Amino acid sequence: MQNAHMSALELKHAGLDARISEENQRPNPDMATITRLKKEKLKIKEAILGL
Structure with a gap:
């Protein structure tokens, strides 16, 4: 589940x-x-780094 969320954020x-x-x-x-x-x-990048 977390990988899907991370992929969505990266997209x-x-x-x-x-x-x-x-x-x-x-x-x-x-x-x-x-x-x-x-x-x-930047907010998205911070969210990615927080995962």
């Missing part, structure tokens, strides 16, 4: 990473969105 983490990259590629990146995504990504 979500990778998805956020992709969204951050996409936002950075835009001609006029929204820094508020990038900051929010990075905070969300």
Whole structure:
């Protein structure tokens, strides 16, 4: 069960990473969105490390 949860978190983490990259590629990146995504990504990373 814990492996499935960890896999789900890792997928979500990778998805956020992709969204951050996409936002950075835009001609006029929204820094508020990038900051929010990075905070969300950090929370997920902390959850993964806590498992």
